[in-house]
Amino acid sequence: MAGEGRKFDTGKLRFDLIPACCEKEIAKVLSYGAAKYEANNWQNVEPFNDRYYAAIRRHLNAWRIGEKVDPESGLRHLSHIATNAFFLLWGEINEKS
Numbered sequence: 293m294a295g296e297g298r299k300f301d302t303g304k305l306r307f308d309l310i311p312a313c314c315e316k317e318i319a320k321v322l323s324y325g326a327a328k329y330e331a332n333n334w335q336n337v338e339p340f341n342d343r344y345y346a347a348i349r350r351h352l353n354a355w356r357i358g359e360k361v362d363p364e365s366g367l368r369h370l371s372h373i374a375t376n377a378f379f380l381l382w383g384e385i386n387e388k389s
Contacts, residue, residue: 314374317367317368317370317371317374318371318374318375318378320367320371321365321367321371321372321374321375322334322375324365324367325375334379335382335388339389340379340383340388340389341380341383341388341389344376344379344380344383345380347372347376348373348376348377348380351369351370351372351373351376352369352373354369355369355370355373
């Protein structure tokens with residue numbers, strides 16, 4: 293009889309806690325952007341923080357007044373907000389300003 297399987301993952305990051313549906317929404321926005329511009333073009337936008345902060349505010353304002361879907365992309369405003377926040381986080385981690 294085989295012994296019990298072991299996996300020493302205590303204290304490791306729990307990527308399984310990220311809801312797959314939300315991860316998919318960010319992937320949709322990234323895919324849309326890659327098709328419209330090119331893959332990872334978002335990393336080269338200047339001034340980085342100002343542009344993505346402004347984008348978050350535009351999508352947040354549209355969502356706040358009741359518009360759930362961005363008319364240009366056909367994707368949720370909240371998906372755009374999450375993606376732009378992801379960009380700002382990436383910029384902070386990588387010291388992009």
